[in-house]
Amino acid sequence: MTAEESEPRPGARALFGAAGRAAGMVWQAARAHVVAYVAAVVVTAAIPVAVAWLTREVLDRVSRPDRTGAGLLELALALAAAGGALVVATQAGEYLRGEVDRRAALRGKDELFAAVGAIPGLAPFEDPAFLDRLRLGELSAGHPGRLVDTTLSTIRSTLTVAGFVGSLALISPIFTAIVLASAIPALLIEVRLSRQRAGMLWRIGPVERRRMFYSTLLSTVDAAKEIRLFDLGGFLRGRMLAEQRTADAARRRMDRREVLVQGGLAGSAAVVAGAGLVWAILAAGDGRLGVGDVAMFIAAMAGVQASLGTVVGAGVMAYEHLLTFHHFVAVVTAAPDLPVPAAPRPLPALRRGIELRDVWFRYSPDHPWVLRGVDLTIPVGQTVALVGRNGGGKSTLVKLLCRFYDPTRGSIRWDGVDIRDVPPAQLRSRIGAVFQDFVSYDLSAAENIAVGDLAVADEHRIAEAARDAGVHDTIAALPRGYDTMLSRSFKATAADDDDREAAAGVLLSGGQWQRVALARAFLRRDRDLLILDEPSAGLDPEAEHQVHSHLRTLRAGRTSLVISHRLGAVRDADRIVVLAGGVVAEDGRHSELVAAGGGYAQLFARQAAGYRDEGVAVAG
Ligand SMILES: Nc1ncnc2c1ncn2[C@@H]1O[C@H](COP(=O)(O)OP(=O)(O)OP(=O)(O)O)[C@@H](O)[C@H]1O
Known part of the structure; x- marks a missing residue:
């Protein structure tokens, strides 16, 4: 048109x-x-x-x-x-x-x-x-x-x-x-x-x-x-x-x-x-x-x-x-793009789990189907890892869970309640997330973390979240610590001319930004569902190891959905779900999927082979 x-x-x-x-x-x-x-x-x-x-x-x-x-x-x-x-x-x-x-x-x-x-x-x-x-x-x-x-x-x-x-x-x-x-x-x-x-x-x-x-x-x-x-x-x-x-x-x-x-x-x-x-x-x-x-x-x-x-x-x-x-x-005066329930139902804390029932989705009638009948349950207290090829629909599924779009067919249920029947803001207040394309705000380091939950973010909680994400030392070493502007497009207001160096903003590296985004999500650690879409994509191996070990502790007993292409990082998940062709192609624990010898097993073997080198011994 x-x-x-x-x-x-x-x-x-x-x-x-x-x-x-x-x-x-x-x-x-x-x-x-x-x-x-x-x-x-x-x-x-x-x-x-x-x-x-x-x-x-x-x-x-x-x-x-x-x-x-x-x-x-x-x-x-x-x-x-x-x-x-x-x-x-x-x-x-x-x-x-x-x-x-x-x-x-x-x-x-x-x-x-x-x-x-x-x-x-x-x-x-x-x-x-x-x-x-x-x-x-x-x-x-x-x-x-x-x-x-x-x-x-x-x-x-x-x-x-x-x-x-x-x-x-x-x-x-x-x-x-x-x-x-x-x-x-x-x-x-x-x-x-x-x-x-x-x-x-x-x-x-x-x-x-x-x-x-x-x-x-x-x-x-x-x-x-x-x-x-x-x-x-x-x-x-x-x-x-x-x-x-x-x-x-x-x-x-x-x-x-x-x-x-x-x-x-x-x-x-x-x-x-x-x-x-x-x-x-x-x-x-x-x-x-x-x-x-x-x-x-x-x-x-x-x-x-x-x-x-x-x-x-x-x-x-x-x-x-x-x-x-x-x-x-x-x-x-535009009507909301997603139907708002006439009599919204309150959303209680998650007790049983989140269930996707025969979810079909395409971005518009002019776009191809991305999901073609996904059936999936994320039980309360468990970590489900979502893996699959590029363009398989993993991030799309995350967007549906946050109700940024509604399924074209099928439903998503929170303890049996269709999420279309609750106010979107209430649903989102129960979710913490790191998106694959998280935002680097032209704000101070403290504000960049605080945006994760402006209502509760104080100095102490911000520093705690930064520590958990392994970025506290980096931020503390910046010219103005947590008040340092993480942008070179804007300057922090300098108190006087001597302070000009400190007022200049700094740029973080990709991996450091990734940790800031994680800290943002950690501010919402008490939420019912934690979604981590490629949380360690930009991290070095050491940092990735640290972050995943920390995430394991943090996720213990919590409901979370983790997306990653690095299969080694998600092998300990309670369940691994392989999304292929718009449906759940495989679903089970790591050992079960490896034993089944399907696509996951092949992919895992290929990644593992890429790291194997007879001459190198790894300590610890
Ligand atoms: N906003 C959008 N509008 C139209 N199509 C989209 C949109 N976002 C994603 N797509 C399409 O939907 C499909 C699934 O994309 P999605 O980002 O969910 O894949 P993914 O599994 O997360 O991929 P990756 O592993 O590369 O992150 C892709 O074909 C993509 O082109």
């Missing part, structure tokens, strides 16, 4: 809903500022009309044959005061506009990311349409105040138009009607243009995300090694610029269309204004209009046209913001 096909076209109801939500958000975020801003807007709208009337009065008095000068000083002072008030109100309005936008943006981002954080599963993050929507939603969450701003601009200009229309109608009702009527096609054309612009922004969404992907690759350390060694800079830059050109071409087409249309509208407005001017001058020549009337007519004509232009422009801008803001609304 292309982005164009799936381009969302919100109806009037959805847009009204979005407008209400934006207004509510801005009001909640900055009530006093909104009130002050509205006051400033009303003042700036009223002053030009007042100035036009005062000017007319001055000109009429000055041009009267019986000129006495009476009241001129007051009028001049009133004009000066109006000018001063306009300056103050304009500046105050500018400041208030920024402040309303900032406060509303803070609230908008809070709402957006709270909603994103509350998405129970992973599927939306793999859905391009959702990612496009999220990008546009974030864009508009950054400036929800703009919607109010453009709406107020529309109101302000409408007030100014109303004021000038009254003045203009007194002098020439016909021209008033012509000027007003000429705004209607302009409005319709602009609305159409803004719908096209919103459609264009949606269509270039995937292009923009790809461009960002390439620019991030080029500018962060993650890919820097390969880019340099494989000399990929030119290739990736070319791709990035190609995406940029595609987006630019779409924007250019839109800009050209707008230039043509706006030019046409401005031209027709100039014709109307010119005709009005000719009429007014001729009427003045005939004595039908006085000097003040002509000045008023010119000011009112220009005022009405300019304000009408702003009304149309700002109104259309508000409409355009609404079209973008409705992506924000769609994200924050």
